[in-house]
Amino acid sequence: MSCFFLSLQIWDLASGKLKLSLTGHISTVRGVAISSRSPYLFSCGEDKQVKCWDLEYNKVIRHYHGHLSAVYGMDLHPTIDVLVTCSRDSTARVSGIYPLVLHFCEFFFFL
Numbered sequence: 001m002s003c004f005f006l007s008l009q010i011w012d013l014a015s016g017k018l019k020l021s022l023t024g025h026i027s028t029v030r031g032v033a034i035s036s037r038s039p040y041l042f043s044c045g046e047d048k049q050v051k052c053w054d055l056e057y058n059k060v061i062r063h064y065h066g067h068l069s070a071v072y073g074m075d076l077h078p079t080i081d082v083l084v085t086c087s088r089d090s091t092a093r094v095s096g097i098y099p100l101v102l103h104f105c106e107f108f109f110f111l
Helices: none
Strands: 002-004 007-012 017-023 029-034 040-045 050-054 059-064 071-076 082-087 091-096 105-108
Touching: 007 029, 040 071
Parallel strands: 029 071
Antiparallel strands: 002 007, 007 017, 029 040, 040 050, 050 059, 071 082, 082 091, 091 105
């Protein structure tokens, strides 16, 4: 996997060929997280957006909103379906990866 400006690129490691290119961000992609429990890939970027991609259908199925600045990092909990994102706006958000499971929690960090 590589992030090239506005797209995510998935490569076949055996052949070295590009397998899939996912586009949808309107600014630079800054982070990705891949679920080991579902066919989902999550991306975040300078456009303040967090997207959930369904890798079976190769399309965005969910958007996570709320950060006021670029989103630079994310991670998935290993045993429960929760996504944590962090932003330049000094917040971390905890969201359920499925709709209506967990709306979100927000934490502020002051440096």
